[in-house]
Structures are given as structure tokens and as C-alpha cells.
Amino acid sequence: MENQLYELTVYVNDKAVRGKVRAEKTLLDFLREHNFTEVKKGCDNGDCGACTVIMDGLAALSCSTTALQAEGRRVYTVKSLGSWEKLHPLQEAFVKHEAVQCGFCSPGFLMTAKALLDNNPMPSRNEIRDAISGNLCRCTGYVKIVDAIEDAASAIEEVSREA
């Protein structure tokens, strides 16, 4: 295994995060080691989507991205969405619809859903199901997650229409 360390800076939730990593270090491990533990390790193999973040506007699996690939780029985790005082409409809808049970997959689902709505503000239920098909949830059976994303899309649309 190559032991050389590379310096890098990743802009996580709009803050510069600097580190020294081996070439094979995943973005997931890099983020978790820098206390972004809201990014979850479910499989470390690109299968479950729990580690999904948004990188340069697109949903990305941080377990299948090396930290060095994120060098100089903007990465957003679920903590960039909303706050205790003001939840993001997606977060609000996930709570309202009980799209959350154990909650372990939720940060990944929320980031996949955010990327979807950023690119397709009013998706159909089928488009929602397509978009989240790379995120696994073992608790809910997905119905309430689809409900929540659909509802959040309407809420965001309504706010932007009023504005």
C-alpha cells in the first residue's frame, strides 16, 4: 500500500476543510474523520446510498469517491440543509410524513432528494422512485419517503411562486 500523504482542501458546507490523506482514502472516511459523522457508512461499496452528499450540484456516493477527487470542490452534507429553528422543506416533510424510522438512511435520502429537486423541481412519483432507487431503506418500505419528497416539492414550488 502506498504510504505517501497528499494535502488537500475540500469545501464542506461552505467551510474549508484541510487534511493529509493516502491516495485511497475515501471522501466518506475523510468526512467522518473530520467529524461530519452525519454522512453514514452503510456498506462502503456504493450499494446503499447512506453516504450520499452533493458535490458540485449532483448527488455523489462519498464511499465511491476518493477524498482527492473532491480536492478544491464544494461538498454538501445534510447539515447544510436546515437548522433546528428552520428545517428545510424536505426535512419538514420527512418528519411530517414519518419518512424516518431508524433515521440511519435519512441523511443520504435527503441529499439525493435535494439534488433531484434542484434539477427537477416537480418530479412525478415515478421520477422520485427512479431518483431514490440507489438509496436503500430497510424500515419504511419507501412509501412515506416518496410521499415526503412529493410534498416537499409542492411546498418549495409554492414558496417560490409567492416570492
Add this chain to the structure above:
Amino acid sequence: MEKQNFNIIGTRADGCDEKDKVLGNVVYAEDYIMPDTLYCKVFRSAKASAMIKKLNIDKAKALDGVSCVLTHEDVPNNESAKNVVGQTTEVGLLEAKQRILATDRVRYYGEPIVVVAAETPELARDALELIEIEYEELPGVFDPEEAMKPDAPKIHGDNNVIANWALRKGDVEKAFAESDVVVEAEYRTPRQEHAHMEPESGLAWVDDMGVINIRYSTQVVEHYRDVAAVLGIPESRVRTIGTIIGGGFGGKEDLTVEVFLALCSWNTKRPVKMAFSREEMGFGRQKRHPYVLRYKTGATKDGKLTAMQAELISDSGAYVMLSPWVLLYSTVHSTGPYFIPNVKVDAYSVLTNNIMTSAFRGFGGMQVAFAYESQMDALAIKLNMDPVELRKKNFFKRGDETANFQSIPSEVMLDEAVEKAVEALGPKSEPSGKNMRVGRGFACSWQSYGRMTYLHDTASSWVGLEMDGSAVVRCGIPDLGGGQRESIRAIAAELLGIPLDEVHVISTDSQVTPLAGTVTATRALFMSGNATKLAAENVREVILEKAADMLETAAEDLDIENKMVYSSRQTDKKVELVKVIRRCAAEGISIQSLDTYKAAFTDEIKTNVIKDPVYNDWTFGTQAVEVEVDTETGKVNVLKHVSVQDVGRAINIKRTEGQMEGGAAQGLGFALMEDYLEVDGVPITWNLTEYLVPTSKDIPDSNSIILESRSGKGPFGAKGIGEPSITAAAPAVANAIRDAVGIKVLHLPATPERVFWELQKKHQS
């Protein structure tokens, strides 16, 4: 003074932790860190059946940054086997002993042999690679029926059959001879993996009082006792602190990481952390038991069941774990929710060199449901009778006697459930192409909630009011994500008349919260809910009596709502809760209560023929599906799904629906795609690329219909729903596939390949 009108119970209230879950604030087991933490990894067997000829850990020990490398010689009491009622005496506890770390023999691929702790996870992994091992392979046995043969290789002792249960009621031979129709078939079910999203993980440290603290993801906080037994230290010196669990489904019921963490932490006196990898979750952890089920069912020409005979064979893998209990469960539930006058069942759980099997949501109820509900549809076809009508003629009624001679203690709302389920499917869908066939099926199930009554289950809870009228509940029950804490919060808030967000629930800490038992067996609401109800009612009674003094009225007339104690008879008689609390404090009256709920207790089962009550009560329900079968590829798509369950009383509607939808999704996975495959004990479905679980594209929009008989033994008449939600999904799918294309589905999962070949066979014949 039983509270009648509810403000919180039966609503769609938001839970106590969902906001933090969506904000990413929850500190799950793997997220917790302490200064100076070591990382632990397990070296596991690469053979399914072998003697360990040589084990050399010197190079691993010598690696810079490695703190400890432990083998069986370093484990004070190297066993984790428990005496499980139902284990056959031929093997018995002593010979089927499960080791924490293997001594001289390994019996399954993935058996733990060495545990290491190092400064970083990478160094721990490097240390594993430096361990030298030589095996001498032993003949293995990988099929439970092969393992039952006298000359089969023995896994432990002299007999691979480690459990045997039976039912005997009436005379099946005579009844079959007198039956107008008899159907017979052999069914097979898969080895399902729990595939919870959060891997087993945790952190252990020895504190400044010499107590080992283990903060980890577990369904059983009482495992501190097992850890103490392994280390040979007092139980009072092991504290387990449960985390919010990232899913479990029975997968975090047996021992997981706690003993490894404790061993390393005790040896190094440093904090130690570990998490299973997804692959390790596959080959290092127990699964659902695969079953072979041979069923013979008879009926009269007008559709009354006359007799049922079954042989059940389950693959328990290389160790006993909870196999005898799972088998007991299957045996009692093998008749389905039907009154059958003549029953003969023989059930066996058999050791093999396959991956171990143990608890999984459904706990032996799913395998038999696939068989008994497939049999019912086969009978309906043979009798040319509507499958709904056939079932209605045979459903248990309240008070009927089961085949283990136990009276059904609660309402059986299956007539309503099956009608609503079939009706809710709505108009039949049109096929989406010329090779597509649409079909419908449904299945009914029964599933007990609460542990077996001979286990003498209890749960404790503590409720206390604060000076400002808010409240704290302390209850040991872990939160599995199903809203276990939220249910007890709702019960306390309702009874004390205070808003939900002014009640705080502390749970799952073996030295802080009163023990409430495991979050398993669909017992959490039933047991910890009842315990919290008892404790909250005690506090409520104190408040109402003091308020009655203050208002000069009778306590019976008083209720509490929105922190106001008021008389339901005289509207002018009311006093703020806070004022009553202050009066209690001034007079030294305790406004705290610890109480314990006891489930039904019965004697230990002494014979392998089950002739006595075993369960507290049952939940009854129906699931119905519409499927589309592609006759060219064999692919089955589920178009519609309906679940109707009598939950007794829904404490929270959203969460009840969540259980019904989530359980159904796992049941559909079991029906159509999930099987942890091994070839001669070596796994071939390593991770979630190969082991498929349903995605959002596999599960349709589901319709959950909640019935409330209010006849259950849980709080306010509730029954349990965690496990009953999964049971009937698979037979509903099997029956729908038969309806669509006329093939019998006898072997789950009904993969495209299996359905395709069955279609070919049908075409040729």
C-alpha cells in the same frame, strides 16, 4: 379512574427524535469517539469446517501500533451458549457450546478466531493480514436433511438435531381418510439477511470506577450479563448504554460487538471502537432460518378444515443460538389462524456447517405462513371455492382452542380484515404488454406478540413529575427506530395531561434506566408500554387525590388535560397541575413511581409435544397484492399492496402505518429476491451488490388499513404490530403469481429464473 378520552393516543403526532434524525444530529454507535481510542477488528475463519492446526499471532503482535491481539486463551470464560428450552438432550448445552473465539475447530465460514485492537482501523486491518493460520479441513454438511442422516458428519456431539417440537391433536389419519379433499406439497424458504442499514458498531471504555461501559447498537441492553460472564467479573461492573439503533429486525438481538469491545478494552484499559463491515455482516452474523416444509391439509367438500399434518425442518447453521425458540414459534403457528380439529406436526432444527441462523422479524412465523396460506389457496382451487369464503369458514374465533390447547384470548377480526384487504385492491389493472399477466392474491396470518410465557417476562418503568409540571420517564427499552420511546412518551403524556414535548424519555442504559427487557418479540409496546402506564397511573392517582383534597371533590370525577386538573362534573372546579405538584412537594408526597408489568407466566415446557399455553396473545391480519408477471422473463412486479391489521389500538397512527409498510417491504423481499447463498458453506452473496433487498422501484404504494378491536393485552387494548406486519406478504405474492400464470410457487424467493422455469414446465405439460 382509567382514562377514557384521549388527546395524544391515536393521533399522528411527530416523534421525539425525528427532527434530529433529519438534521443529521443523532450520534449513532459508530459516530461516538473518545480521546485515545483504539480500533478493533476480528480475524475470522476462511473455512466452513476445519481443525485449526497452527495459529501464529507473533507478527501481528509485533506490528507497531497494535495494542492487543487476543485468542481464545485470553478469554476468561470462552463461551456464549445459553441454556435454551427445547434443545434436545442428545446434544445438550455443554456440547453445542458457542465460543467467543474458536479454540481448535471452526464450524462455519466467518467464525471469530482472533480479535485485535490498534491505533487506527488501517493498522488493525494490517494486523489481521499478519496472522498466520493453517487448517486441516473436515468433512462438512450443508443440507439439514443430509445432516439428519445417521452417518452425516457431526457438528457437535452425536446428533445434529438440536431441537424437536411437535403438536398432537385428534387423529389425523382417520380425519384424512374421511376428508373430501386433501392437498399436499413441499415448500422451501430462503436464508434471509436482516440488512439493517447501520452495521453492528460501538465503543467501550473502562471508567474511573473500574466499570466497563459499552455504548453500542443493540436490541438487548441486558447483554451486560453475558459480557460479565465472559470476563468473569460482577454484572454490576459492566454497563451497557444503548444508542438509537439504525435498524435491527432481530439482527442485533444476539451478541454482536459487545464482547469483542469489552475484551480489548479490559486488556488495554483504553477506549476501543469497532464496526462490522457490510461483508462481515454477511458472513459473520446469523440469518433467518431456511425451512423445508411438508404440508398435508384436508377439508370437507363444503370447506371445513378437517386435518393438517406437517413436517418442518430448519437449518440452524453451526450453532444453536435461538433456533429452538424459533422452531417452537413455527410449530405453534404452523396451523395458521384456523381451527383445525386434527393436527400432527413434527418439527426439527438441525445443525449444519452453514452460517448460523437465529432471530429475524417474524421469528419462525413467516416460513409456516408461506406454507399454510399456499395450502389454503390450493384447497380453494380443488374445492372450486372462493378463497375468501374458504378461509372465513375456518378462522379462529375468540375463545377457540389452538393446536397447543391454548384459548385465543382476544378478538379475531379476520373476517373484516380479509374483506377490506381484497376490496382495497380496487379495480384490476390492465397488463402493461402482451407478455404480461396480472394476478391477485392474499394471505391471512397470526403472529404472537410478547415473549413465550414460560420465560416469565417482566418490564419496569419509572415516571416522575418535575416542579414545573413536565415529566421524565426512565425505561430500559431500546429504541429500534419503530418509535419505542415515542410510544411510552405518548402514554405518560396522555395519562398525566401534559404536552408531548414536556415529557422526556431516557431509555436503554443498564445502570440508569429500570430494566424493561429486549426490543424483540413484538414486546416493546406491550411490555414497556404497560409498565409505563402502571407507573404513570400511580403518579396520576397521587395528583388526582391531592387535587380532590384541594378542590373538595371526589378524585373519581377528576381528569388532567393541558396541565390543568379539572372536574368533569363541575366546570368551576379546577386547579393547575403545577399547584398540585407544589402542594405535594410541600407535604413531602412523592410524585414519582417505579412499577413493573408482568406478562402471563406459565411453567417451563417439559415435553417436546406442546400441550400447554405458550403465548400471551396474537395479532391477526391480512395482506393482499396485485402482481404482474412477465411470461418471457419470469420477472414479477408487485403493482399494488394492501395490509389490514387489527393492532388492538394504534398509539400513533403514522408509526403503526410505518410498521405495516416496512414489514410488508421486507416480506416482499423475502418473497421475490432475498436469499443469502452459500456453496458448501462459503458465501457467494457477499454484499448488497449481490444480496438484493427491495429498492423504491420494487415496492408499490401501499395501503395500510388499521383495525382496532381494543382487545389486546398491551396498553389501552393495543396488540403488537412489529412482526405481524411481515408475515403474510410472501404467501400473498405466491398466491397472486398462481392467479396470474397458473404455476405453483413452492420455493421462495420467486426469482425470475424460478418463475421462468416453472412457466416452461407448465408450457411443456
